[in-house]
Amino acid sequence: MVALVERVTRVEETSKQAHKRFDSIEKIKEVSKVDKASLTRFALLIVAVVNAVLNLIGFKTISDDYVNDLVAVISVGYFIWTAWKNNYLSKKGKKQKEVLKKEGLAK
Structure with a gap:
């Protein structure tokens, strides 16, 4: 036993x-x-760091005109995206706002 x-x-x-x-x-x-957005941000960070290091040691990797154009396009895209995300424009956003109002968390 x-x-x-x-x-x-x-x-x-x-x-x-x-x-x-x-x-x-x-x-x-x-x-x-790891979500796709985090992976994308990390990849862009690596590219930016490599570019910065190459510029510091004297290699001209990307022309200034190209960088300025790219920054302008990314900025416009980012502004549009944040305006869409931070406002209740979509059907889902409108429903979220209604719920927030019911709970007293939004005006």
Whole structure:
């Protein structure tokens, strides 16, 4: 009988350890999920850093005219995007505003 109790205890301990490992693996999977926007921002950061380093050591990688044009286009796109995101223009946004008003979180 004592041997049976010891086996059951070992099985329970093994089961607890397996659950802990599984929980750890699930947490790692959740943390390791990277959304596309974060990955894109990181890639652009790498390109910008490489460009800056190359410019510092004397290599002219991108012409100033091209950079100015690119910055202008990105700025316009960013302004349009933020105007769309920060205002309740879409159907989904209008529903969100209604909910916020009901909860007393918006004017």
